[in-house]
Amino acid sequence: MDSQKEALQRIISTLANKNDEIQNFIDTLNQTLKGVQENSSNILSELDEEFDSLYSILDEVKESMINSIKQEQARKSQELQSQLSQCNNALENSEELLEFATRSLDLKEPEEFSKAARQIKDRVTMASAFRLSLKPKVSDNMTHLMVDFSQERQMLQTLKFLPVPKAPEIDPVECLVADNSVTVAWRMPEEDNKIDHFILEYRKTNFDGLPRVKDERCWETVDNIKGTEYTLSGLKFDSKYMNFRVRACNKAVAGEYSDPVTLETKALNFNLDSSSSHLNLRVEDTCVEWDPTGGKGQESKMKGKENKGSVHVTSLKKHTRSGTPSPKRTSIGSRPPAGRGSRDRFTGESYTVLGDTAIESGQHYWEVKAQKDCKSYSVGVAYKTLGKFDQLGKTNTSWCIHVNNWLQNTFAAKHNNKVKALDVTVPERIGVFCDFDGGQLSFYDASSKQLLYSFKTKFTQPVLPGFMVWCGGLSLNTGMQVPSAVRTLQKSENGMTGSASSLNNITQ
Numbered sequence: 001m002d003s004q005k006e007a008l009q010r011i012i013s014t015l016a017n018k019n020d021e022i023q024n025f026i027d028t029l030n031q032t033l034k035g036v037q038e039n040s041s042n043i044l045s046e047l048d049e050e051f052d053s054l055y056s057i058l059d060e061v062k063e064s065m066i067n068s069i070k071q072e073q074a075r076k077s078q079e080l081q082s083q084l085s086q087c088n089n090a091l092e093n094s095e096e097l098l099e100f101a102t103r104s105l106d107l108k109e110p111e112e113f114s115k116a117a118r119q120i121k122d123r124v125t126m127a128s129a130f131r132l133s134l135k136p137k138v139s140d141n142m143t144h145l146m147v148d149f150s151q152e153r154q155m156l157q158t159l160k161f162l163p164v165p166k167a168p169e170i171d172p173v174e175c176l177v178a179d180n181s182v183t184v185a186w187r188m189p190e191e192d193n194k195i196d197h198f199i200l201e202y203r204k205t206n207f208d209g210l211p212r213v214k215d216e217r218c219w220e221t222v223d224n225i226k227g228t229e230y231t232l233s234g235l236k237f238d239s240k241y242m243n244f245r246v247r248a249c250n251k252a253v254a255g256e257y258s259d260p261v262t263l264e265t266k267a268l269n270f271n272l273d274s275s276s277s278h279l280n281l282r283v284e285d286t287c288v289e290w291d292p293t294g295g296k297g298q299e300s301k302m303k304g305k306e307n308k309g310s311v312h313v314t315s316l317k318k319h320t321r322s323g324t325p326s327p328k329r330t331s332i333g334s335r336p337p338a339g340r341g342s343r344d345r346f347t348g349e350s351y352t353v354l355g356d357t358a359i360e361s362g363q364h365y366w367e368v369k370a371q372k373d374c375k376s377y378s379v380g381v382a383y384k385t386l387g388k389f390d391q392l393g394k395t396n397t398s399w400c401i402h403v404n405n406w407l408q409n410t411f412a413a414k415h416n417n418k419v420k421a422l423d424v425t426v427p428e429r430i431g432v433f434c435d436f437d438g439g440q441l442s443f444y445d446a447s448s449k450q451l452l453y454s455f456k457t458k459f460t461q462p463v464l465p466g467f468m469v470w471c472g473g474l475s476l477n478t479g480m481q482v483p484s485a486v487r488t489l490q491k492s493e494n495g496m497t498g499s500a501s502s503l504n505n506i507t508q
Contacts, residue, residue: 027213076138094129165248165255181233194250198225204239211243236479237267268364270357277353278346289473348389355465367446367477374472375406381463413453449485
């Protein structure tokens with residue numbers, strides 16, 4: 001009976017998953033159909049614009065050529081009209097002289113005849129008719145302004161749609177996820193010298209595998225990428241995965257998207273657990289400030305939460321680690337219920353607040369920044385069993401480094417009520433590295449990655465990030481991978497020996 005029930009439950013689960021896949025595919029088809037209609041309308045409008053532009057260019061060229069012909073006609077006409085006017089004047093003068101000469105032949109008196117002959121000779125010598133060029137200055141030939149558009153006509157007849165670039169192929173092996181940056185690399189399936197640039201789209205997701213239509217996050221775009229790889233840096237890895245896709249563009253059109261690739265971007269994410277904090281602390285998700293008024297403003301807010309029973313704590317359970325990002329890796333953890341106590345979890349002078357995520361395995365990293373006027377604060381980890389009057393570092397269930405800027409400045413590592421003074425400058429941001437399986441807790445200058453101090457121990461229970469603050473405040477930066485520089489430094493520290501109950505054997 002039980003086995004049949006389990007089998008039926010498996011069938012139900014399989015059917016439900018299949019239905020979810022089919023529904024997702026139906027949504028995709030509907031979106032694609034809508035996209036075909038919208039894109040067809042858009043491309044028709046663009047085609048009209050392109051041809052209108054072409055017609056406009058042809059009209060401009062035609063108008064320019066017409067003007068050239070008219071200007072040439074006007075120039076030649078002006079030259080010929082001028083020459084014609086000169087010839088008409090010369091002919092008129094010549095005809096008048098001819099008539100005078102003909103009349104002179106009839107003169108009987110020798111003296112008058114001689115005078116007339118001299119006048120005719122002088123006028124003939126000066127006559128413009130004998131200085132004229134009887135050749136047209138310009139010809140009537142206009143063939144130099146003829147056109148032959150046969151080649152252009154052939155080109156216009158060969159107008160066709162520009163080839164759409166093929167979809168690029170993202171190479172997961174060449175992609176790198178490190179230091180809260182993602183480098184995505186791709187290649188074209190075949191060489192295309194018309195590619196002008198690429199467009200990369202990405203989004204965060206908690207779902208493995210292909211992107212989902214109804215995913216909660218929209219695609220973000222990086223445009224005008226000239227190369228075949230791109231690095232997104234300064235990311236907060238607050239989701240388990242990131243989807244990536246890329247498309248190629250030439251001068252006129254963008255190609256199809258590549259097959260999407262999902263890369264794992266797992267990192268430690270936690271908030272401060274306000275229900276765990278001292279009443280004199282004002283706590284938000286990633287900030288805590290000392291509040292001498294007793295935090296009464298929050299008490300009413302917390303009352304409702306306290307009355308609802310226990311607070312849930314996320315646990316980071318053991319997971320596989322691989323050098324190559326893989327979408328098949330298991331999730332960081334779940335949120336099993338765990339008893340956490342009420343708003344007076346800490347009291348007395350233990351101005352402490354814990355993180356809301358328990359670390360049970362793996363390597364994790366986060367950073368802390370103190371306000372400039374903060375008088376005293378501690379940063380470290382503690383077991384859940386840390387007592388309500390306990391201060392970080394004063395018990396064998398907590399490890400921390402402590403900064404004191406009140407009366408005298410001190411910087412020290414603390415565990416089990418033993419103190420090791422640190423002869424280094426307190427950095428602006430402190431990086432915390434916790435290797436649960438390796439039993440190591442290290443503190444770094446977050447900017448330079450200089451090692452400040454390392455505890456070597458064996459964690460026998462899950463640990464929670466812990467913070468103490470007095471007269472000031474702290475802010476957290478989570479969703480961070482273990483930096484490459486820290487991983488490199490760890491290799492040289494793996495041979496350290498230490499004790500969970502003493503600072504004497506702990507290597508600094």
